Amino acid sequence: KAGVTQTPRYLIKTRGQQVTLSCSPISGHRSVSWYQQTPGQGLQFLFEYFSETQRNKGNFPGRFSGRQFSNSRSEMNVSTLELGDSALYLCASSAGLQETQYFGPGTRLLVL
Amino acid sequence: AQSVTQLGSHVSVSEGALVLLRCNYSSSVPPYLFWYVQYPNQGLQLLLKYTTGATLVKGINGFEAEFKKSETSFHLTKPSAHMSDAAEYFCAVSEPRRDDKIIFGKGTRLHILP
Numbered sequence: 036k037a038g039v040t041q042t043p044r045y046l047i048k049t050r051g052q053q054v055t056l057s058c059s060p061i062s063g064h065r066s067v068s069w070y071q072q073t074p075g076q077g078l079q080f081l082f083e084y085f086s087e088t089q090r091n092k093g094n095f096p097g098r099f100s101g102r103q104f105s106n107s108r109s110e111m112n113v114s115t116l117e118l119g120d121s122a123l124y125l126c127a128s129s130a131g132l133q134e135t136q137y138f139g140p141g142t143r144l145l146v147l
Numbered sequence: 148a149q150s151v152t153q154l155g156s157h158v159s160v161s162e163g164a165l166v167l168l169r170c171n172y173s174s175s176v177p178p179y180l181f182w183y184v185q186y187p188n189q190g191l192q193l194l195l196k197y198t199t200g201a202t203l204v205k206g207i208n209g210f211e212a213e214f215k216k217s218e219t220s221f222h223l224t225k226p227s228a229h230m231s232d233a234a235e236y237f238c239a240v241s242e243p244r245r246d247d248k249i250i251f252g253k254g255t256r257l258h259i260l261p
Contacts, residue, residue: 068249078237078251079154091248125190133179133243139188
């Protein structure tokens with residue numbers, strides 16, 4: 036089975052722009068979660084989707100949003116980028132609720 | 148709300164020596180506990196997890212962890228360190244009967260000395 040894939044792997048944007056990151060879960064997995072990883076804050080939970088519905092949201096501003104499609108693929112969007120949004124964004128998928136999460140390689144976003 | 152504390156942001160051990168990475172958690176319900184490893188420029192890989200049952204959990208690459216409820220700990224050990232174990236290790240907790248959100252510790256970078 037192919038693992039979790041994330042595109043793009045690297046991205047450079049400037050302040051004020053917006054960005055969309057994509058995550059394709061493992062085939063058959065219906066739950067997708069997103070995390071932000073930075074040297075200062077570590078790994079922080081962004082949100083979780085299951086069957087196209089957002090089940091959980093972390094403590095991030097409304098500039099961070101996401102969605103999940105009927106094929107379980109997920110996208111997250113960050114609008115009005117700030118320098119502090121530079122981070123590694125990790126996506127994880129699981130077969131269902133309370134199942135083990137498997138992580139993708141991440142998208143490294145640099146905001147200039 | 149659940150939380151995780153990893154003691155020591157950097158740990159150095161000699162090759163062949165015992166690896167011990169410490170993790171303490173807090174949770175208001177019986178937790179699920181995890182250890183993940185992250186190699187440079189890669190995502191997280193699950194080493195092992197505790198859900199219910201046997202408190203000594205064996206994972207991949209010779210690692211194991213013991214759930215100690217009385218100490219609210221879930222320390223990770225490996226009897227003999229190998230150079231390839233050099234990586235960052237994250238302890239994590241979730242509260243399965245509340246939500247599936249995973250809360251991670253700050254991570255411990257393991258250095259292996261030749």
